[in-house]
Amino acid sequence: MNHCARTLQTLLPTLHPTKNSVVARINRNATPLLLSSRGIRLQSQNRAFASMAVADIISIADRLDIDQHASMKPTPLCASVLDRSIQPEEAAHFIKSEFPIRCAERIRMIECLPYQDEDELLEVHKRHIQSFLTMRRIASNDLEYNEKEFISVVSEILSYDEDTILLMMKGLHQLSKERPDEMNAQYVNSFLDAFLLNRLGTEVMLKQYLAYVGIRGNVFERSCNIMAVTRDTAQAVQRLCVRKTGVRPKITLEAASVLKDDKEGVPIFSCIPGAISFVLQEILKNSCHATAMSEGATDYNEIAKRPISVIISADEKHVKIRVSDRAGGIPFEVGKNVWSYLYTTANTNVQDATELAGFGVGLPLSRLYTQYMGGSMNLVSLPGYGTQAYVFLPRDTISQCEVVPDLDHEWHVQEPIGEFIL
Ligand SMILES: Nc1ncnc2c1ncn2[C@@H]1O[C@H](COP(=O)(O)OP(=O)(O)OP(=O)(O)O)[C@@H](O)[C@H]1O
């Protein structure tokens, strides 16, 4: 029996009929989960939680529907499918059955947190339930495919989800402060890795539908010019840095490839440009922020001596991007903490974090994105000198399939492709 089916059994006696609906108090005695990045274990700790339960007013039928979908196995998307020109109706048909499974899974993940009593987490939970019910209604009412209506549902769901990460981070930072033993970094990191990887796959699926109906560009591109993506991203980050700090760090770009066909060394390969841009943006934001905060940064000549360098290199099978700065590096004792969603040295508290720095999500989320693309990410710090970030991507992305975390099944991010650290 799956976890939420078990939760449901414990919940049924607590259902309270009200005038028009039924109040389902969920997760009163939920079983906490131990999530690990390489798989998920259920840990039974028969104890009642003192925390306020996530409470929602939904009908019993909807509650059962969510739990039933949460127990179903998601179907991973493969790049070879995204690459095909698919009729919007076919894509909509897939989304109508697949979205509820993934969304219900994320609802369950929130409900399985040992504590949810933060407004932000309750808000994310509520929005997920809303999205689930919206999609289920259109799936059951709309036997004929109504493109206009479906586009508006997909757009609405994407907009509900826009600030999910921000809300989750505010809620989880607060919970980890209040309950440091249970909501410790390891627990929060494993939870977010699973939750956000599931969310990323859903986002790709919905955005690709909007591409099929011509509302936006393809999420997956067969011939992506990585230099153009990097240049646009670097310019956007520079503008952000000037706006936030008044300092404009210099960013240099170079490309080199062993393949003669890669003109001027720039590899053209299949990838998800939006995801690569996100990763580079987070790395460059960190480098720009650290450069702008370093000593003498207000002096133009000093900044000119510390350019941020981006090198794209490629062979037949891989693309590797190195971003290096001369902004003083990260102290050795920080170690793997940089990969924690709860670690940041930005001079802000989480309530007023800026777009440039402040939540601690940039690096762990970027690493998750590279893993989603079948790649990997590493950092090398030279304390007192600077930091180098390495992003490693497979060049043949067409053969890649995503991993969709699901509490009922072991899930594994792909083994990182060879990192070639000599
Ligand atoms: N290039 C760098 N130079 C110096 N320190 C860095 C660099 N990159 C990361 N760090 C350190 O690692 C921490 C975590 O980085 P991360 O990008 O995950 O979060 P953040 O930048 O603090 O906030 P966010 O990215 O969510 O806005 C930073 O706060 C900083 O202390």
Ligand SMILES: [Mg+2]
């Ligand atoms: Mg950052």
